Amino acid sequence: MSVLIVGSVALDTIEAGGRKVKEALGGSAVYASVASSFLTKTAVISVVGKDFPKKHIDVLKKHKIDISELKISEGRTFRWTGKYSCDFNQAHTLDTQLNVFERFKPIVCEKNKNIDYLLLANIDPDIQFEVLKNICNVKIVALDTMNLWITTKLKKLKKLLKLVDILFINEDEAKQLSNSKNLLLSVKAISKMGPKIIIIKRGEFGAMLFKTNELFFVPSYPLEKITDTTGAGDTFAGAFVSYISYIKNIEIKTLKNAMFYATVMASFNIESFSVSKLSNLTKKEISSRLKMLKKITEL
């Protein structure tokens, strides 16, 4: 089974924990696809500008990510500049330059039209919709979004929600989308909008899974030092979808294990800037954290 991911490929300039990186490899499709590549064949639909460094392409190639639909357009790559509060609870966007994304019209090639698992990673809902309508016979569609799109493109987002199986959303955004202050009432309201499975991302407090009447909670993996939380949600989503595509079902047991796997992958991601840590992970490191996460949550 393989996973197709549409999302952004970006150059991120980030200040966090007193350190700074300039034009590092970032974007939702990058974090999600690198995370996904450990378990399954992964393809990316996105766009970069002619200025996009070859060394970044090499990172994706190293993970055997299919980049035949990573379009290289005239113009500059999407850029994001952000700064984190010292406890990482707040990300302040200092600058966003859409650049090549302003005119991006994704075209899905023949080989990807019959993909089984599609992740619409966090990006403009118009682009997510464009990809989704070009896919046939997809088994599972997962969608990640953010407060910006809830505020600016609610109508299109709600149209999309009717068509997706799995929604990734953080707790505040879920409350915003459902207009409720209670987490349980929020997920119940959102489930009526379409997605059968809702995953609430709670940052340092972990994540919650909702599937009809089933709930499942997982804490975040405890770390003594965090370097940069950029891409944690994208990593979580990519790892989650790769896990269910690997197991080939969405039974509750599979979903619970996917929550564990995604939590562990996200924990590695926040230990470095960009995908530096993620892209050098060993299977042993992953299984060791999975074992520990089990130990600190089971009775």
Next chain:
Amino acid sequence: MSVLIVGSVALDTIEAGGRKVKEALGGSAVYASVASSFLTKTAVISVVGKDFPKKHIDVLKKHKIDISELKISEGRTFRWTGKYSCDFNQAHTLDTQLNVFERFKPIVCEKNKNIDYLLLANIDPDIQFEVLKNICNVKIVALDTMNLWITTKLKKLKKLLKLVDILFINEDEAKQLSNSKNLLLSVKAISKMGPKIIIIKRGEFGAMLFKTNELFFVPSYPLEKITDTTGAGDTFAGAFVSYISYIKNIEIKTLKNAMFYATVMASFNIESFSVSKLSNLTKKEISSRLKMLKKITEL
């Protein structure tokens, strides 16, 4: 085995979720002892004024709580007036009247001097210390505290920490006490101050247990409606200590189960003002929530 609890007995006036109660039964010793009474014989050391309503005494009597050391002094009972933000994340103290607590000197009677389990519920560290120094041969001493005492009585609090086995503290307070922004580093720093076992209360995000190199996380019990979170931490502490006194050890398995039990008892507490819900609980209701909490956390 039995548990001795020192803490406040209060008359609380509370505004929460658009509702208000006046002079309701409250105080850390009340919540903790009612929670504790379900599993073990429980005694309270505290003080009230002559104005303390008989109906409130009757609640404690109904739970067979030993109130022979609940002193009735000349003067008025301790009063607290507070208001919660609509998401219950902030409690604003509008008024505090110490009244009879201003001159309270706890005296431990002979029968309680040889208690096995002592809970120093949230109250002035001077009072906690006074009780502790009068106890002999105690097996386990647990302490709950709050930001007020970290700010105003840090020296006495640190003296106490050297003498306690278990500390209950919320996440922000732990970070304040340890001067660290990282949860893991916080508990490691606090464990060097004395307590072998540290329980971090995280409100709606659950709780974490730390014991030397063992960690354990439990989410809060998911509820669609919260009425008043006053006393949730006291209920948690009382239930936790009652559980270990009931099982008679502090092995990691016992502590993990105590975390579950305390989480469930706290969830009932926040469904009503005062101890209304807690004091009418059935064993069936408790075991049903324990079962559900297990279901939503185990793989």
